[in-house]
Amino acid sequence: MSGATLTGLPPKDSAAASRLGRRRRRRDRVMTGLAIISTVLGLLFLVSILFTLFWRGLQAMGPQVFTEVTRPPGSGGGLLNAIIGTVIQVGLGTVIGTPVGILVGTYLAEYARGSRLGNAVRFVSDVLLSAPSILIGLFVYQLLVLPFGGFSGIAGAVALAIIIIPIVVRTTEDMLQLIPNTLREAVMGLGSPKWKMITLICYRSVMSGLITGVLLGIARIAGETAPLLFTSLGNLTWSVSLTQAMSSLPLTIYAYAGSPYEDWVSLAWTGALLITVSVLLLNIIARIVLRKA
Amino acid sequence: MQQALSSALPAAHAAPAARRRGGPGGDSVFEWACRLAGVFVLVLLGAIIVELFIGALPAFRRFGLAFVWTELWDPVADEYGALVPIYGTVATAVLAILLAVPMAFGIAFFLTELAPGWLRRPVGTAVELLAAVPSIIFGMWGFFVIVPIMAQVVQPAVIDSVGELPLIGVLFAGPPFGTGILTAALILAVMIIPFVAATMRDVFATVPPVYKESAYGLGATRWEVMRSVVLPYTRTSVVGGIMLGLGRALGETLAVTFVIGNANRVSTTLFGPGNTIASLVALEFGEAGEGSLKLSALLALGFILFVLSFIVLAISRLLLRPRAKGA
Numbered sequence: 253m254s255g256a257t258l259t260g261l262p263p264k265d266s267a268a269a270s271r272l273g274r275r276r277r278r279r280d281r282v283m284t285g286l287a288i289i290s291t292v293l294g295l296l297f298l299v300s301i302l303f304t305l306f307w308r309g310l311q312a313m314g315p316q317v318f319t320e321v322t323r324p325p326g327s328g329g330g331l332l333n334a335i336i337g338t339v340i341q342v343g344l345g346t347v348i349g350t351p352v353g354i355l356v357g358t359y360l361a362e363y364a365r366g367s368r369l370g371n372a373v374r375f376v377s378d379v380l381l382s383a384p385s386i387l388i389g390l391f392v393y394q395l396l397v398l399p400f401g402g403f404s405g406i407a408g409a410v411a412l413a414i415i416i417i418p419i420v421v422r423t424t425e426d427m428l429q430l431i432p433n434t435l436r437e438a439v440m441g442l443g444s445p446k447w448k449m450i451t452l453i454c455y456r457s458v459m460s461g462l463i464t465g466v467l468l469g470i471a472r473i474a475g476e477t478a479p480l481l482f483t484s485l486g487n488l489t490w491s492v493s494l495t496q497a498m499s500s501l502p503l504t505i506y507a508y509a510g511s512p513y514e515d516w517v518s519l520a521w522t523g524a525l526l527i528t529v530s531v532l533l534l535n536i537i538a539r540i541v542l543r544k545a
Numbered sequence: 546m547q548q549a550l551s552s553a554l555p556a557a558h559a560a561p562a563a564r565r566r567g568g569p570g571g572d573s574v575f576e577w578a579c580r581l582a583g584v585f586v587l588v589l590l591g592a593i594i595v596e597l598f599i600g601a602l603p604a605f606r607r608f609g610l611a612f613v614w615t616e617l618w619d620p621v622a623d624e625y626g627a628l629v630p631i632y633g634t635v636a637t638a639v640l641a642i643l644l645a646v647p648m649a650f651g652i653a654f655f656l657t658e659l660a661p662g663w664l665r666r667p668v669g670t671a672v673e674l675l676a677a678v679p680s681i682i683f684g685m686w687g688f689f690v691i692v693p694i695m696a697q698v699v700q701p702a703v704i705d706s707v708g709e710l711p712l713i714g715v716l717f718a719g720p721p722f723g724t725g726i727l728t729a730a731l732i733l734a735v736m737i738i739p740f741v742a743a744t745m746r747d748v749f750a751t752v753p754p755v756y757k758e759s760a761y762g763l764g765a766t767r768w769e770v771m772r773s774v775v776l777p778y779t780r781t782s783v784v785g786g787i788m789l790g791l792g793r794a795l796g797e798t799l800a801v802t803f804v805i806g807n808a809n810r811v812s813t814t815l816f817g818p819g820n821t822i823a824s825l826v827a828l829e830f831g832e833a834g835e836g837s838l839k840l841s842a843l844l845a846l847g848f849i850l851f852v853l854s855f856i857v858l859a860i861s862r863l864l865l866r867p868r869a870k871g872a
Binding site: 276277279280283284286287288289290291293294295297298300301304305308352355356358359360362363364369370372373375376377378379380382383384385386387388390391394395398414417418421445446447448450451471472474475476477478481482502505506509510520521524527528531532535536539 | 571572574575576578579580581582583584585586587589590592593596597599600647648649650651652654655656659660668670671672673674675677678679680681682683684685686688689690735738739742766767768769771789792793795796797798799803823826827830835843844847850851854855858859861862
């Protein structure tokens with residue numbers, strides 16, 4: 253941060269000074285150029301992915317995608333069972349995981365400030381946030397699939413719930429930390445017990461933040477494939493039973509994209525388009541909700 | 546909020562005695578619910594470790610520690626070793642980081658210092674949206690878009706030029722299949738660039754403006770401010786962000802499965818096919834029967850992946866910890 257690291261020794265004469273100035277400006281321009289190229293390339297990746305998805309995904313798009321279940325290759329069919337399966341498992345996972353996540357986030361922000369247990373919980377939750385999702389799948393396989401005799405929709409939902417918990421924890425804690433302590437003191441000063449202060453005042457004042465967290469969580473688990481491979485397995489027929497193997501969009505995409513059948517591959521692209529558009533829309537909505545607050 | 550206050554107040558007026566008796570009760574119930582949830586997270590991590598280890602036990606018993614450095618993976622003879630997937634995991638993740646970090650840094654530099662105000666939000670959002678794309682989509686995109694480009698354009702060109710050189714030529718030899726370690730690393734890099742870039746951007750934003758303004762006031766260029774003020778100030782957190790990206794790359798499953806080529810041997814060339822722990826588990830899990838040694842070997846791989854990524858993620862969290870909050 254000292255002057256020496258910026259420019260080296262002060263120049264003795266004006267010619268050397270202008271040479272140094274030119275060199276510094278040149279280096280600045282090169283670095284600026286590289287940064288701009290990186291950004292353009294990064295955006296290009298996104299554009300390329302979206303373009304590929306729309307171009308190939310729209311080919312098999314049609315009403316039958318939403319009204320018919322998956323069929324053997326060569327006989328048409330849609331993705332209805334996969335869509336329903338994803339909605340069920342993601343919905344159930346969210347319903348199971350969100351309350352736990354909010355409670356943990358509340359504990360970290362309201363009760364455990366600086367305590368040793370709190371720091372441990374925060375650390376572990378943050379590690380789980382980025383832990384490989386395939387391991388959550390293997391864990392639930394060991395926990396629920398093996399002992400209870402088979403792949404099931406409920407096991408898939410539990411795996412997704414475990415993945416959403418740390419996401420909700422992070423946003424809940426961050427949001428509650430934003431509340432000024434004076435608000436808490438004002439409520440307590442009116443004689444309110446702490447739990448009422450938290451549930452009636454704190455939650456309400458950061459409601460949009462909490463909703464954002466849940467939306468981002470849903471967006472994340474909706475596209476998860478690896479954990480479902482070991483829990484709900486996928487199912488190419490109609491099944492909404494939670495105790496049996498259940499279909500889902502990501503698993504159907506995985507199975508179809510790797511198949512040698514032309515129509516299955518293009519249906520996989522349609523599914524990929526559906527899931528990506530939903531996930532990106534959820535992300536955008538989450539951002540709008542947060543900004544409106 | 547107004548509404549909340551007024552709804553809380555009448556209750557307090559109506560039964561102060563009941564509140565005094567009920568209040569602390571409700572308080573302790575809620576506090577314990579929160580604390581239990583917190584403990585549950587710790588139990589969850591413990592349970593993941595224990596369950597994976599229990600599942601892995603038969604394989605560890607059978608092969609011992611040698612499991613880690615045995616190259617053989619032979620389902621027919623029921624002999625398993627973890628060297629190939631461990632090598633593939635580490636090689637793809639490290640390569641991905643080498644490719645991703647300069648680009649992520651460039652994006653973060655652009656977003657914090659170079660971009661005009663009106664451009665920051667849309668570009669920043671686009672980068673975050675790239676991070677939100679599900680990994681299976683990256684896999685399909687890699688397989689159907691990047692692999693043909695690699696096979697027809699990039700790899701033949703590299704094999705003809707760099708592949709002829711002594712020493713490093715070995716890395717770029719072999720037939721141009723398009724799939725392989727390098728392609729997997731490339732897809733991984735595209736996936737982790739937005740994560741690392743977003744972390745770096747957030748970290749760069751914590752530099753007090755007065756430091757940067759002082760440097761600008763001395764006549765420093767933007768690159769000099771970045772190199773000599775921002776980077777030294779944020780060095781620890783930047784490394785933490787890179788480790789976070791590495792942690793993601795280690796455990797990525799679907800994106801890699803599509804493009805790595807799936808071969809259970811260590812190939813010296815980067816164009817050669819391989820396997821990562823996650824891709825091998827995802828691919829061979831279907832053929833591993835309940836209670837079989839193969840299933841146990843796959844769970845043992847999962848356990849090793851857990852240990853690897855836990856170490857990396859723990860280091861990243863320690864480095865990223867906000868320094869002296871409130872100071």
